[in-house]
Amino acid sequence: MKIQTFTINQKPGSLNNIFRKHFRKVMAVAEEWHADTIAALRKEKIRPVKKYPVMISFYGTWKGKARRDADNILVKFCMDQMVKSGILLDDDLDHVSFVTLSGETNGTQEKLEISIIEQE
Numbered sequence: 001m002k003i004q005t006f007t008i009n010q011k012p013g014s015l016n017n018i019f020r021k022h023f024r025k026v027m028a029v030a031e032e033w034h035a036d037t038i039a040a041l042r043k044e045k046i047r048p049v050k051k052y053p054v055m056i057s058f059y060g061t062w063k064g065k066a067r068r069d070a071d072n073i074l075v076k077f078c079m080d081q082m083v084k085s086g087i088l089l090d091d092d093l094d095h096v097s098f099v100t101l102s103g104e105t106n107g108t109q110e111k112l113e114i115s116i117i118e119q120e
Helices: 015-019 023-043 076-084
Strands: 002-008 054-061 096-104 111-118
Touching (some): 002 023, 076 111
Parallel strands (some): 054 096
Antiparallel strands (some): 054 111
């Protein structure tokens, strides 16, 4: 099993917050996440996936003790950028068979950790 992991050092986004925004504000959020994803991919030297399908794990960490719903972690913009950057051929079910969303509150740093797991 080959695992590549990278971290985006910003507060994990929430689907609930994005639904309430105007289209232009959503696009601004998307651009920010795209840029942060590119920077994290480069920093960790993430290589294109060779064997499909893969599993992808998203693990969010938030400061404070506020309640967080695992199913509200905003991962779409990160997944889209992994495709645009050539890390994944596509993010459809033929290429990404399993996605996990999990996390913790009361952390010391807000971040989103992404692991791409290739089966061997």
